Amino acid sequence: MSGEPSAWSRYPGYRIDLLPCPSKGRVTYGGKTLAESSACIVVQESDHDARLYFPEKDVNWELFEASNHQTHCPFKGDACYWSMPEEGKVLDNVVWCYRDPFVEVSGLKGYVSFDTDLLAVELVQSWVKGGEHSVVTRFPIWGDAQDLLDLINVQPTTANQFSSHPYPNPPIGTFIESLKEKRRRSVVEGGHQLSQAIVAASKTVPDQRVTSASMIFSKAASFEEPxxxxxxxxxxxxxxxxxxxxxxxxxxxxxxxxxxxxxxPGDRIKHSIAMPEVAGPDEAKPLDMRVTGREIRVVDGAYTNDLDHIGPPELYAWIRFREAPETPYLNAALMTQAITHWTIAAALRPHPGLSQALAHVSLSTGPLKADINFHDDVDVSQWMLYVNDAVYAGKGQAQGQGKIFSIDGRLLATFAVHTMIRDFAGGAGKGHNAM
Incomplete structure (x- = not known):
């Protein structure tokens, strides 16, 4: 031990939460499985991204060698490290543990964590609906689909007034001033706010259903406040x-x-346009937006960080959730949440040297307005096809028109999204938490 004292007495509001992980954890590199366990813990700490810790017994230790490197954390204690030799090179200090952690985090004893930048640390969930298969999400995650639903499902406070809690709740907090600038922006997306409006309206007039909703996003909102x-x-x-x-x-x-x-009322007449003939979800490329309990697959991998991936201003995305809420308006709200994900990426596709990877980095982007019209009943646990066409881009903006179909071809909804795409006036911006 270094002998340095714990900082807990000086920062009584500092938090480190050790939570059981409901999913299987896995670490891979170059096709090798380095660790795999169904008994991981998630460590959430003020001023830090969440970390996934694995029981020592579930690590393939023959792939690692002990390092002389040591560090001290004023809230956890002294850490020792391991490196990984790999094809003529060494990945230094990619595994660490706290052999004798401070009493406040004694649950860390016997667990190790891995470098999420150099190694693929993943959560693996087994889904049964639609045939048993595994859904893999890179760690750290934003949260689970249930967290998303809880935030969308605003709760009444007074007459015609509703509220959603901060996320995470309670907030982990930032105690070190210099780290505030390093944290990623925690922005509530436009589609999320539109979803909350749909839920609030449905609870205000419970004997009618929302048939259309439109919203202008005037100022960014944060998950860190109610x-x-x-x-x-x-x-x-x-x-x-x-x-x-x-x-x-x-x-x-x-x-x-x-x-x-x-x-x-019942149908007097009924018809709808046909679903476009595109690759199905089994042929589409998985897209990881760091939310467990939700699966996204994009046709032709069109939602990409590759600046050289050129294509038409369109994007087709398949989405489904692990479970569907029992209430119809919550299904409609969850379906709505994703409509503002796609227009910017679709608008950038035809332009060399540009992709959605530059959003909030060198490009100032975001939804300005969104509209959705609901047509048929939706079950979000079944595949939904989001058809997104960026019909215009110019003057620092882009306009998207979209449709959502069920896997059996029913037209569930149509939508429109008006977005901003322009250079940052004062240089590069910060990243944000897309969901």
Missing amino acids: LDVQVDVLRAGRNFSTLEVKTVQQEQMRSVGLVLMDSS
Whole structure:
């Protein structure tokens, strides 16, 4: 031991949470499995990204050699390291553990963690619905689909007033001022706010369904503070109702929208356009947005960081969730959440040297407005095809038109997304937490 004292007494509000991991953990490199365990723990710590820790017994130690490197953490104790020889080179200090951790984190004893930059640290979930298969998500994750649903499912506070809690809740917090600039932006996406508006409207007028919703995103909102959703019933009719919905954070309006609701009469006539003939989910490329419990596959791998991947201004994405909520409006809200993911990537595809990888880095991007119209019933545990066409790009903006189909070809919804794409006025920006 270094003999350096613990810092817990000086920072009584500092937090390190050791949580059981519900998924199997796995570490790979170059096709080799370095560790695999169903008994991992997730370590969430102030000022740090989450870390996945593996029981020592579940590590393939023959692939590693002890290192002389040591470090000291004022909240966890002294760390020792291992390196990995690999084809004429050495990956230095990619595994570490705390042999004698401080008493506040004594649960770390017997566990090791891995470098997530040099090694592939993953969560592996087994899904049964639609045939048993594994869904792999790179660690650290943003969260689980249930976390996403909990945030979208805003809860009433007073009449026509709703709220969603911060995420994570309670916040881990930042105690070291210099680290605040290093943390990734925790931005609530436009589609997420539109989803919350749909839920709030559905709870305000429970005997009607949302048939369309539109929202303008005036100012960025953060997951680090509660979001208040305010509903004003402009007209409550027997057949149709019109509601205004505002999202407010720290007493500032972040978005405002209109929601049209109806009483859902039977069909007098019915038809819809056909689903385009594109590769199905089994042939599409998996896209990892760091959310467990949700599976995304993109046709032709069109959502990419590759600056040389040129293609038409269109993008086709298949999405499904591990489970579907019982309430129809929550299915509609979860389906809505993803509509603002795609327009910017589709708009950048035809342009050499550009891709969505530059969003929030050298390009200032984000949704300005989104609209969705609901047509048929949706079960989000079944594959949904998002058809996204960037029909115009120019003057620092892009316009997307989209459709969502069920796996059996039913038209579930149509949508439009208006976005901003321009250079940063003052240089590079910060990354953000896309979901």
